Amino acid sequence: MAADWLLIETFGGHRREPTVIAVGRSPRSMVPLRKILDRSPFLKDYLTLIARVVETGTSTETVTNVGQRRLIGRPLKTYGGHIHGVYAWMGRVHEEPPPQDPAGAWHVNITRHVSSRSDDLLRLYGTKAENWRNEHDLAELFAYGRLQTNSDESKALALIVNATPGTEHQATWTVKRDDGVRRAVNFACRCVEAPNDQGHIELVVRGITHDIGPAESVMAAPPAAPVLLAQQVVAAEAVPGRWRAIVDLRTMRLLRWLDDPPPRVAWKLDTPHKPAIHRRDLRTAVQMSDTLATSGHVRALLRLRTEDGEWVQMMVTAALMLLDQHTTAALVTLTMPDDDRVV
Template sequence: MSNNWILIETFGDAEPSVIGLGSSPKSFVPLHKLFRSASSRDDVLAATAQVLSGGLPLDGQVRDCHRRILAEPLRTFSGRIHGMWLWLGQRDETPPPRDPAGAWQFNLTKSTASGSNDLLDLYRVPRDERETQRALAGAFTRLVTNRDESEAMAKIVQSAPGTTHQAVWTVKRDDGELRAAHFSCRMIAEGGVSGTEVILRGITHDIGPAGEINIAPPPTILEHRVLEASTKEGEYRALVNLRTLNLLRWYNSDPAPDICWENLPDEPLPAIHPDDVPIAKQMSNALARERTNGVLRFRTLDGNWKPMTVDAVLVSLDQHTTAALVTLTELCDE
């Protein structure tokens, strides 16, 4: 632990824990297991509480006056602190550089995602292309997921408060570089304007070049291997939450063109035509027995409606959770 920055999560509903030591991921390690010394543990707990209550970085001395403690909060666009980098060392020591890390959250009730400038710095997103909120599916556009993708998607569908998840996935930054990133998150139930909402609070930690990290995965598919056949031209594949009919992510294809799905401020809200919602629900219910197909109209970027052929098949995310793998195909002009 000597001279390393410590990444601490403060997602809530549990005591703060360690999720990173230098560039090494940690699995929600309780502070008392990392700091054997009671005085060091107390100093870290006091610093964590101070940063959470005041919301400001910390640079001070600990009680024995021989050591220095630094803390840098990681906050979302809304200002909530999801964790912090913390360094504890001798007063004459120089702390090493910190890895990039950024806070983010998914509103699983509303199917939206929001990050932070730290996260978008990690992704190398240009300043004029940054959005404070978008559709949940947009959060996966830069990610090459690992074999645990089915597990992660099942947890999102179930949306059970208290659920945690950690994974090392590959991030394709906007400058084209592939980075290994450690994701840590916890689901929390929060009171919202329209009732209780389930929020997935998380931190992404850049742990190095993807090619140099053995646990950073190459592209893989869901373990049920329903996507072995390549997507044909004019087809667009997506994973859909059967409970809400919301898009979970585009899969093995680019997004369908002209369709609203990103939920950006200057675009119409993503939607299925109200008259077609009963058809979509009927298709969803029928998936328990057989694959289904139909024609549904989706809202377009210009505010109109675009009909597309929809073929859906049931896929198992885990033993208890299913979703729909949907293939969208543009209708041919007569």
């Protein structure tokens, strides 16, 4: 039987050497390659192969000088062409490798509040090619019920809020594909500093999502009923006319919706008009954020931009919530005031 593929991250950042995040379908916790190979004479061959795949961005195949082994490396590219990982396999010269399990690269640009999905990830999601959209607002990561998270979701959100270079996270969640099939996926990510096209440094979370089998067959995969931030958000049925969301207190940007988004309000990246609070209400919004840190609960009327570029006035109620013992956010509830006309 052919050896398994190694899935190796090449996120960069504070680590100098790529690490293994999966052997076949079995996740690994970013284990150094030398530990996985365990005194193998082929470590140098693997490292050379990985470096070549990252440099060229293309699949590479070599034959080792020692032991006459066939070594294959295949890149996992982001939308934009950065290499986030390498699939690597070694076998006898005339041996064929087993099929690869689907995996896709992605990144979240914290500085620009934008998430990006590779074509490979969209295939993993079962999205039809005509519906592919590679870039999204960060809040769309958790939208539409595609991701069914474990109790570590608050930790993942805290990583986004804190955005500290070198911070890592790895977990098994469930993906509900566009065809309704539920798959267990293991993802690994790391926050790094990266220069943009203008040479400015941005904070970026680089990641890989790896399909590890049917959700029902993987013990670690969340059940069909999702867990919403452990016990911090009380599970309740959606109430008409009420929309709950989690907001970053520091930037006042949307992290995720807990209910379906309200109609008309602009919040997606591809909306013709960018999400915004009316400039005359910005001072009130800042005061709400400052007051929330001490009072734990605030309420005010704010005008939010709509998809057609107008403004809608909404009652905004915010309560302080903990993502972890060091990170807070705002649990925001939006409702329509008695007069819900666009102003």
